[in-house]
Amino acid sequence: MMNHKFSELTLEDILDVEISDSSKPFITKLIYGRELKKLDIPTLEDDKCEVVGWHLGGARAEQLRDPRIVRVGLIQNTIVLPTSEPIADQRKAIHDKVGKYIEHAAKCGANIVCMQETWTMPFAFCTREKYPWTEFAEEAESGPTYKLLSTFAQRYNMVIISPILERDINKDDVIWNTAVVIGTDGLIIGKHRKNHIPRVGDFNESTYYMEGNTGHPVFDTPFGKIAINICYGRHHPLNWLMFGINGAEIVFNPSATVDNLSEPLWPIEARNAAIANSYYTCAINRVGTEQFPNEFTSGDTKPAHKEFGHFYGSSYVTAPDGARTRGLSRYKDGLLVAELDLNLCRQTKDEWGFKMTERLDMYAKKLSEASQTGFKQQIL
Secondary structure, three states, X not given: OHHHHHHOOOHHHHHXXXXXXXXXXXXXXXXXXXXXXXXXXXXXOOOOEEEEEEEOOOOOXXXXXXXXXXXXXXXXXXXXXXXXXXXXXXHHXXXXXXXXXXXXXXXXXXXXXXXXXXXXXXXXXXXXXXXXXXXXXXXXXXXXXXXXXXXXXXXXXXXXXXXXXXXXXXXXXXXXXEEEEEOOOOOEEEEEEOOOOOOEOOEOHHHOOOOOOOXXXXXXXXXXEEEEOOHHHHHOHHHHHHHHHOOOOEEEEEEOOEHHHHOOXXXXXXXXXXXXXXXXXXXXXXXXXXXXXXXXXXXXXXXXXXXXXXEEOOOEEEOOOOOEOOOOOOOOEEEEXXXXXXXXXXXXXXXXXXXXXXXXXXXXXXXXXXXXOOOOOOOO
């Protein structure tokens, strides 16, 4: 029992108990980069959803530019109904629950809200079954999820990033893993399709959809230039790089990943990307353990099973200077609100000079050569 309770704690929970008050400021600086103050935001009556807010800003006052303050809201959620229930009922139950979280994010002053990868459905790609799971796919521009979120975006004057399973009716009904960006007027600003598709463990996503065809778009919103690096793309530094080259100030990383595979990597990758590219990153992970009706195997000689593993949540935000928030719960729904100052992006570029010294010309030449058949490594 003690081990089970211990496993439900985040690293931050454990440190709160184990480290002394005298050493806490030093350890906090080592882990988070700088000490952050909590935002004064309203709580949510539902005790199944953690709500926390942080002042992450970090920018110094400038003489010629006003602060560019933006609040982002990250939502991680469990599914609601058993995966054996009708598709329409499963999706509506998630819509209803997350809709309340979006409304609360508005009360917290969030300007941009982003959900986890394929937030309207269980992450059923582990099963390799096409039906009923492909029935969750919907049209990005006119599906039920867009209609719901369009209303929220207009009502609360917010930008909403909605990662869904997209059915492309204009291209042979193929399926994509897509993030739809909805503007404050309720209209779609654009969409981005997942660039990198995993082929590891139970992540059998290429059974359902292939790599995206939208490149590395950056969306110019009233609250800054934003981009979306969907899930597995966080393992690819060049993916992060291209969003930065295209001018992103905030990059969201809606994800669905499990404890036995990636948890040691999770606190590092989005944080590294923020530092290397001088922008803010928002890492959102699915939470909960999802059971499926039929057993499936993982190709690892272990017995067949009905669950993917535990999606460990732990969503967090990182600033360009490397400072980061605490992560959300490993087991509960959560809303993380972070207040940013986008002036820190330029200030970090000036301070560290990473963009000035990145030598794109040198790497472009070698990457072009490496992409060709017959490339020879520079080994002497």
